Amino acid sequence: MELFLPCLYAFLACLGFCVLFRISGPGAVLCSLGGALAWLVYLLTGPIMGNNDVIQYFWAAVFLSAYAEVMARVRKCPATGYLLIAFIPLVPGAGIYNMMDAALRGDTQDFLTTGLHTLSIAGSLAVGVLVVSSLVRMQNMLQHRRRSKGGGEP
Amino acid sequence: MDYDKLLTLSSDLGYYLLLSGAEIYRVEESVQYLLNAYGVETGEVFAIPNCVIVSLTAPGQKPITQMRRVPGHGTDIRRMEDLNALCRGLCAQPPDLDRAAEALAETVGRTPHTPVAVELAAYVLLTSAFCLFFGGTARDAFCGGLCGLAVGLVVPFLTRLGTNLFFKAMVGGFCCGLLAAGLTDLGVGEHIDLIIIGAIMAQAPGLVITNFMRDIMAGDMMSGLVKLAEALLTGAGIALGTGVALSLVNAVWGVL
Numbered sequence: 355m356e357l358f359l360p361c362l363y364a365f366l367a368c369l370g371f372c373v374l375f376r377i378s379g380p381g382a383v384l385c386s387l388g389g390a391l392a393w394l395v396y397l398l399t400g401p402i403m404g405n406n407d408v409i410q411y412f413w414a415a416v417f418l419s420a421y422a423e424v425m426a427r428v429r430k431c432p433a434t435g436y437l438l439i440a441f442i443p444l445v446p447g448a449g450i451y452n453m454m455d456a457a458l459r460g461d462t463q464d465f466l467t468t469g470l471h472t473l474s475i476a477g478s479l480a481v482g483v484l485v486v487s488s489l490v491r492m493q494n495m496l497q498h499r500r501r502s503k504g505g506g507e508p
Numbered sequence: 509m510d511y512d513k514l515l516t517l518s519s520d521l522g523y524y525l526l527l528s529g530a531e532i533y534r535v536e537e538s539v540q541y542l543l544n545a546y547g548v549e550t551g552e553v554f555a556i557p558n559c560v561i562v563s564l565t566a567p568g569q570k571p572i573t574q575m576r577r578v579p580g581h582g583t584d585i586r587r588m589e590d591l592n593a594l595c596r597g598l599c600a601q602p603p604d605l606d607r608a609a610e611a612l613a614e615t616v617g618r619t620p621h622t623p624v625a626v627e628l629a630a631y632v633l634l635t636s637a638f639c640l641f642f643g644g645t646a647r648d649a650f651c652g653g654l655c656g657l658a659v660g661l662v663v664p665f666l667t668r669l670g671t672n673l674f675f676k677a678m679v680g681g682f683c684c685g686l687l688a689a690g691l692t693d694l695g696v697g698e699h700i701d702l703i704i705i706g707a708i709m710a711q712a713p714g715l716v717i718t719n720f721m722r723d724i725m726a727g728d729m730m731s732g733l734v735k736l737a738e739a740l741l742t743g744a745g746i747a748l749g750t751g752v753a754l755s756l757v758n759a760v761w762g763v764l
Binding site: 359360363366367368369371372374375376377432435438439441442443444445446447448450451453454455457459473476477479480483 | 531584588589592593622640705721724726739742
């Protein structure tokens with residue numbers, strides 16, 4: 355139950371964003387499901403990775419980009435929608451708020467601590483996405499080359 | 509072939525893609541593919557989040573360039589998917605340029621607006637879900653939903669008035685802070701910090717900072733820096749607005 359409820363909330367939050375970003379129909383459900391599953395990955399990798407949240411975010415991002423690429427193939431549409439909306443439960447929105455709040459309070463120490471933590475979360479999410487998308491790109495390029503080579507021969 | 513028309517077509521495509529919130533690499537690649545499909549090998553495109561520049565050199569002619577500024581915009585995935593499909597279609601079988609321009613205009617004009625009530629319901633849903641997500645109780649979620657409703661009423665209105673990013677974030681944060689503090693003081697909400705953090709998620713500052721990292725690491729330095737500035741401004745605006753609201757409520761509550 356303690357795994358299920360946060361994922362349900364993540365699902366609902368993503369569903370709200372689907373409406374705002376104008377995704378409808380089965381796409382909206384799949385996007386939101388991606389958000390919920392990514393949060394599940396984040397929670398499950400916790401005990402394995404020694405509760406280091408930066409690493410947990412990395413694995414969640416890897417899972418999510420793989421999910422987005424698969425769904426983009428299945429539904430024949432860009433992966434952007436999935437990457438954008440399903441990422442919302444993961445992104446450090448609270449972190450950036452806390453960071454700027456500390457800056458406005460004049461608490462430099464807290465500003466630096468939360469700021470660096472926010473940046474490292476954002477960084478690990480970005481690395482997770484880039485690892486998968488670079489691999490997919492390389493594979494596409496390889497396929498493309500093979501196909502154009504094959505087409506050249508009679 | 510009329511290269512002026514091709515230039516207008518491709519920069520319009522880039523403009524509308526950026527306006528719908530597409531990534532920089534998608535904009536640049538789509539325009540590049542389109543130019544290649546019409547047989548222009550010497551076309552160049554450069555895009556950052558608020559500007560797109562397309563330049564091409566037709567055989568035996570002078571180089572021509574067009575630049576489009578892109579105003580502040582939201583995200584419209586449906587339109588982006590439509591434009592992507594259109595671009596694929598145009599590249600697979602390049603039609604007459606006039607026909608292609610018509611197809612683009614038709615795709616852009618096709619977007620019906622989401623009813624306001626549905627949009628407000630989405631704001632309420634996502635803010636209350638985030639309050640629960642961050643560990644709030646049902647009463648916190650109720651307050652978060654009310655804050656989300658306020659943001660959903662105020663922010664799109666300010667967008668229509670052409671308000672800038674910072675001011676919008678500040679007013680949004682102010683509304684959240686005012687409602688959250690008021691409701692907590694009245695005994696409806698329980699955890700004011702969770703209500704505020706849930707409610708400000710409607711303005712999604714975290715999304716921008718993740719996209720900034722992605723752009724920087726992918727090598728789009730300029731657009732990454734633009735996004736970093738955007739994320740910091742939004743965060744500062746929200747924090748400032750919330751801070752002002754909280755101190756105001758505390759002062760009034762102290763007098764009463």
